[in-house]
Amino acid sequence: MGNLKGVALSLLFTSFVLHLPFAESDWFINYHIHVTNDLPLLKSPPNQPNLFLHCKSKNKDLGERGMVKGQDYTWDTKVNFLRTTLFFCKARWVGHKTRSFDAFVTDRDEMPCRHYHNSCMWSVRDDGIYFSKNNATWGNVYPW
Template identity: 40%
Template sequence: MSYTTIKNFFILFLLTSNLLQALSCHIVREYTIHVVNKLPPNSILSLHCASGDDDLGTHTVLVNGDYNWKLCDTWTGVTLFFCHLYWDSKQVAFDAFRSKWSDRCGLACYWEARSDGIYFSEKFPPEKLEKKHDWQNKKQAS
């Protein structure tokens, strides 16, 4: 193969990849992920959510507040978002969305932080909340 052929193939590959990425929400489903603070009054929930490609940063969610974001699954079906939640001296980390959960989540994944743990519903507004995670004590710095 000539240099020009390889160069043209590479340019075509980049254009196709960019087009698929731009159309991804038209090709695959869009999901909304909710993380809601249902902790006791005056409790502040801090969270940090990210994927391999997108760091959503650290956010503070007041009681009854809803931190949410939309995502489009990749056409290869390998999307993963995880969250790390902090409340007083407690923390928990968990996967907030995985592509293989597409049937589990419907069009939304709903996570609710309560004083006894983290609950999940596959619908928004939530129905049939199920406890999925317990809070862990933060490790003491030495």
């Protein structure tokens, strides 16, 4: 009787996995998240960071980085089994504004980011934080 329950649970799990809205290979896709500092240069001193970016997930703190104009903050992630992967960042524009934003949300970003080599492209600018799925067309998703 116990073995029959095990077989039934195995069949139930297999049926569940086969009907998930994604392929098994989706679990192995590595997403590349890029956040670029496209803010205007500081007037003085010119080579000092004008953006501080701190990114993390529930389980992984990537740390804060000071960034000069044109610098890129990059990391990789995979979508977890429950499809709840989330990375969020706090951007602090020195002497101006601070804004938090979601840099990777599975439901929102998985498909758009696949269009450009599995990359999610973000650009921090003087009027907000922009997203692009192709590194050519940008939209202001998080205004300051």
